[in-house]
Amino acid sequence: MTVTGETDRREAAESLALALVGAGMQRMAARALAAFLFSDKESLTAGDLAEELGVSAGSVSGAIKMVAQMGLIERSFVAGSRREHFRMRDNAWTTLYSRQHSIIDDVLSAVERGVDAVGAGPAYGRLTYMRDFYTYLLNEVPALVERFEEQRSGRRGESRP
Amino acid sequence: MTVTGETDRREAAESLALALVGAGMQRMAARALAAFLFSDKESLTAGDLAEELGVSAGSVSGAIKMVAQMGLIERSFVAGSRREHFRMRDNAWTTLYSRQHSIIDDVLSAVERGVDAVGAGPAYGRLTYMRDFYTYLLNEVPALVERFEEQRSGRRGESRP
DNA sequence: CCCAGTCTTCAGAAATTTCTGAACGTTCGC
DNA sequence: GCGAACGTTCAGAAATTTCTGAAGACTGGG
Numbered sequence: 001m002t003v004t005g006e007t008d009r010r011e012a013a014e015s016l017a018l019a020l021v022g023a024g025m026q027r028m029a030a031r032a033l034a035a036f037l038f039s040d041k042e043s044l045t046a047g048d049l050a051e052e053l054g055v056s057a058g059s060v061s062g063a064i065k066m067v068a069q070m071g072l073i074e075r076s077f078v079a080g081s082r083r084e085h086f087r088m089r090d091n092a093w094t095t096l097y098s099r100q101h102s103i104i105d106d107v108l109s110a111v112e113r114g115v116d117a118v119g120a121g122p123a124y125g126r127l128t129y130m131r132d133f134y135t136y137l138l139n140e141v142p143a144l145v146e147r148f149e150e151q152r153s154g155r156r157g158e159s160r161p
Numbered sequence: 162m163t164v165t166g167e168t169d170r171r172e173a174a175e176s177l178a179l180a181l182v183g184a185g186m187q188r189m190a191a192r193a194l195a196a197f198l199f200s201d202k203e204s205l206t207a208g209d210l211a212e213e214l215g216v217s218a219g220s221v222s223g224a225i226k227m228v229a230q231m232g233l234i235e236r237s238f239v240a241g242s243r244r245e246h247f248r249m250r251d252n253a254w255t256t257l258y259s260r261q262h263s264i265i266d267d268v269l270s271a272v273e274r275g276v277d278a279v280g281a282g283p284a285y286g287r288l289t290y291m292r293d294f295y296t297y298l299l300n301e302v303p304a305l306v307e308r309f310e311e312q313r314s315g316r317r318g319e320s321r322p
Numbered sequence: 323c324c325c326a327g328t329c330t331t332c333a334g335a336a337a338t339t340t341c342t343g344a345a346c347g348t349t350c351g352c
Numbered sequence: 353g354c355g356a357a358c359g360t361t362c363a364g365a366a367a368t369t370t371c372t373g374a375a376g377a378c379t380g381g382g
Contacts (some may be wrong), residue, residue: 003276004277004279004280005376008278009231009278009279009284009321011270011277011278011296012274012275012279013275013279015271015274015275016268016272016274016275017269018271019268020268022264022267023186023264023265023267023268026339026340027340028322028340028341029378036287037275037284037287037288038275038283038284038288039283039284039293040173040279040283040284041283042283045357045358045359046358046359046360047358053207055341056340056341056342056343057342057343057358057360058341058342058343058344058359058360058361058362059340059341059342060359060360061359061361062340062341062360065234067358080289081359082184082349082350082357082358083358083359084359085359088287092296093290093291093294094294097324103183103184104184105243106180106183107177107180107181107183107184109180110173110176110177110179110180111177113177114173114174114175114176114177114198114199116165116171116172116173117165117169118165118170118173118201119165119175121201121202121204122200122201122202123170123198123201126197126249127198127199128312129254130198130254132309132313133254133255133309134254135303136309136312137309138280140305140308144298144301144305147301148294148297148298151297152290152293156297187369187370188370189371191372206328206329207328207329207330208328208329216371216372217371217372217373218328218329218330218372218373219329219330219331219332219372219373219374220370220371220372221329221331222329222331223330223331223370223371225329226330243327243328243379243380243381244327244328244329245328245329268361
C-alpha cells in the first residue's frame with residue numbers, strides 16, 4: 001500500500017464523485033456520497049459535510065436527502081451528540097440494485113402500454129423484445145446479488161489490511 | 162389486442178420517453194429513441210424524426226448523435242434515397258449493457274484509486290466492498306445476456322401476433 | 323460546375339437545474 | 353420556558369443544459 005496524504009484522499013474522492021456524475025448522479029449528491037465513502041469516521045453530520053465539501057448548509061441538506069432516498073445512507077443515533085449523524089448503510093450497494101428495480105419497472109410499464117397501443121408490425125416486434133429483455137433482467141438481479149453476497153461472506157476478511 | 166389509433170401510439174411513445182428520462186436519459190434522445198421503437202417503418206430519416214417530434218433539424222441532429230453513440234441505432238443505406246436513414250440495431254438492448262460497462266469501469270477505476278489513497282480503516286473497508294461488488298457485476302453481465310439470448314432464441318416466434 | 327436537398331454546427335435565447343443565504347423550526351441543556 | 357446550536361425550507365441568483373434558427377458543408381443530379 002502506498003503512503004498517501006489527506007490531499008490524495010480528497011482528490012480520489014472528487015474523482016469518484018466525477019465518475020458518479022458521469023453515471024447519471026447529481027453533482028452534490030455524488031460529492032456527498034464520496035465523502036461518506038472516503039471518511040474514516042463511522043458517521044458524519046450535516047455540518048461535517050458542509051465543511052468537508054465547502055458548501056452551504058442548504059446544499060448539504062438537499063444532498064443528504066437525495067442520498068438517503070437512494071437508500072445509501074441512514075440516520076445514525078450517536079450517544080452524547082445532539083447533532084444528527086448519518087452513515088452508509090451496510091448493504092448500500094446491493095440495496096441500490098433493488099431500488100433500481102422501480103426505475104426499470106417504470107420503463108417496463110411504459111413498454112407494456114406500448115405493446116397494447118400498436119398493432120402487428122415492426123414496432124410490435126421491437127417492443128416485445130425490449131419487454132422480454134428487461135423482464136429477464138428484473139428477474140435475475142436478486143439471484144445475482146445473492147450469489148455475490150454468498151461468495152463474499154465465504155471469503156470474509158481474507159484481504160483486509 | 163386492443164384496437165388503437167395513432168394518438169395512442171404517440172402517447173405511449175411519449176410516456177416511454179418520460180420513463181427513460183426518469184432513468185437518466187436526456188430528453189430529446191429519449192424522445193428520438195421512443196420514435197424509433199414505435200415506428201412501423203424499418204428506418205427513419207432525420208427529417209422524419211423532426212416532423213414526428215415537432216422539433217428543429219438541429220435538435221434532431223444532436224439527438225441522433227447521442228442515441229447512435231449509445232449503440233442503439235445505426236446508419237442504414239436505403240436504395241434510391243438520398244437521405245440518410247437510421248434504424249434500431251438488432252441487438253440494441255444487449256449491446257447497451259456492454260456499453261454500460263465503460264461507465265461502470267470509470268467508477269471502478271476511481272474506487273481503485275481510492276483504495277490506494279486511503280490507509281487501513283473504515284474507508285478502506287467501504288471502498289473494497291464497493292470495488293468487489295461492481296467487479297462481480299461486471300463479470301456476470303455477459304453470461305446473463307447470453308442466457309437471455311439463448312432462452313429467447315429457443316422460444317423464437319412463439320408469441321408473435 | 324452549379325444547384326437543390328439534406329444534414330451538421332454553432333452562437334445565442336430560453337428553460338431548467340443547482341446553489342446560496344436568510345428566515346424559520348426543533349431540540350436540548352440549563 | 354429561554355437561549356443556543358443545528359437542521360430545513362425557500363426565494364432568488366448563478367450556472368448549466370437544452371433548443372432553435374441561421375449559416376455552412378456535403379452530395380449527387382442535371
